[in-house]
Each structure stands twice: as structure tokens, then as C-alpha cells.
Amino acid sequence: MTKRNLQGVTLECVQGDIARQPDMDAIVNAANAELRMGGGVAGAIHRGAGPELERECQPLAPIQPGQAVITGAHNLPNRSVVHCLGPVYGVDEPAEPLLAACYRNALELAEQNELGSIAFPAISTGAFGYPLEAATQVAFKTVLEMLPQLSSVKHIRFVLFQKADARVHEEVLERLLD
Numbered sequence: 116m117t118k119r120n121l122q123g124v125t126l127e128c129v130q131g132d133i134a135r136q137p138d139m140d141a142i143v144n145a146a147n148a149e150l151r152m153g154g155g156v157a158g159a160i161h162r163g164a165g166p167e168l169e170r171e172c173q174p175l176a177p178i179q180p181g182q183a184v185i186t187g188a189h190n191l192p193n194r195s196v197v198h199c200l201g202p203v204y205g206v207d208e209p210a211e212p213l214l215a216a217c218y219r220n221a222l223e224l225a226e227q228n229e230l231g232s233i234a235f236p237a238i239s240t241g242a243f244g245y246p247l248e249a250a251t252q253v254a255f256k257t258v259l260e261m262l263p264q265l266s267s268v269k270h271i272r273f274v275l276f277q278k279a280d281a282r283v284h285e286e287v288l289e290r291l292l293d
């Protein structure tokens with residue numbers, strides 16, 4: 116899978132499960148506003164973390180589209196979970212800056228907490244209906260723009276559940292870097 120070193124930061128795309136990234140300091144949750152279990156990424160993360168995660172989340176909820184909050188990872192093998200609420204496509208508008216804000220705010224939280232590595236799922240591209248390729252472009256553009264501001268974060272991983280989605284990420288990244 117694609118792995119690039121850009122301005123001292125390793126950027127990679129892998130096929131896999133966001134809840135099984137033991138070498139990353141933080142994993143990002145594609146959360147719901149209430150920061151409850153839900154399905155998809157949120158279901159996998161809450162199942163892996165155990166019920167204490169929902170308990171820690173409750174005082175932080177609800178969150179707004181584009182917002183990110185950070186918690187412990189409980190039974191997951193990571194230090195932290197960053198919960199982002201992506202836009203519901205066609206409902207939370209304008210979608211692009213709201214999705215970009217998720218990636219920017221997540222990276223800012225990682226920096227504030229002096230984390231070295233963070234893994235993202237494709238926020239909003241499941242239940243929230245954001246077209247994958249458009250969402251991928253927003254995600255990579257935002258991350259590439261943030262690179263000069265990063266100091267503690269040295270490793271950013273995109274974890275795609277499906278092989279076809281991982282391929283789209285690789286293609287979009289190649290195009291942006293050309």
C-alpha cells in the first residue's frame with residue numbers, strides 16, 4: 116500500500132480495520148453527535164474500547180459537524196480516540212469545509228496532546244453518504260495543508276475497510292502529489 120514521506124511526516128493508506136491499529140497513538144472515530152456506539156467505524160471502536168468509552172464521552176456530547184473531541188482509548192491498544200462528527204451529505208452544508216474541519220481539528224488535537232501518530236477512517240463516507248472520491252480529496256488536501264504546522268505528529272495513516280476504497284485513496288494521493 117502507498118507510503119510517502121512528506122516534510123518529515125509518513126503518510127500512508129492501508130486496507131484494514133480502524134479498531135485494529137495497535138501501533139498508532141490515536142485512532143479517529145467517525146462519530147455520531149451523541150458520541151454513542153452506533154454502527155460502522157463507531158461501532159467497531161466502541162466495541163473494542165468497551166462501555167467505559169461511552170461513559171467518558173457523555174459529558175462531551177453533543178458535538179457539531181466538523182468538531183473533534185479527544186478521549187482515552189480504554190480497552191483499545193491506542194493512547195487516545197479522537198471523535199469527529201462528519202457532515203451528513205446533502206444535509207449539513209457546505210459539506211466540504213465541514214469535512215475539512217474534521218481532519219484539521221483532529222490533527223490539532225493530536226498536536227495539543229503531543230501524539231506522534233494518528234489513523235483516520237474515511238469520515239462521512241458510510242452512513243453519512245459523502246461520495247468517496249470527493250471525500251478523499253478533501254481529506255488529503257486538508258492533511259497536506261496541515262503538514263507544515265505539525266511537530267509532534269510524524270505518522271498519519273488512512274485505514275480503509277474495503278480494498279476498492281484504499282485504491283481510490285492511493286490514486287487521489289498520487290494525483291495531488293503530481
Ligand code: AR6
Nearest residue numbers: 132133145147153154155156157159239240241242243276
Ligand atoms: N475500519 C475502517 N473503516 C471502516 C470500518 C472499520 N472498522 N467500518 C466501516 N468503515 P461510517 P460515517 C468505513 O458509516 O459515514 C455510525 O453509525 C466505511 O466503509 O462508519 O461518518 C455513527 O454512529 C466507510 O467508508 O461513518 C454515525 O451515526 C467509512 O468507514 C454514522 O455512522 C465511514 O463509515 C457516521 O457515518
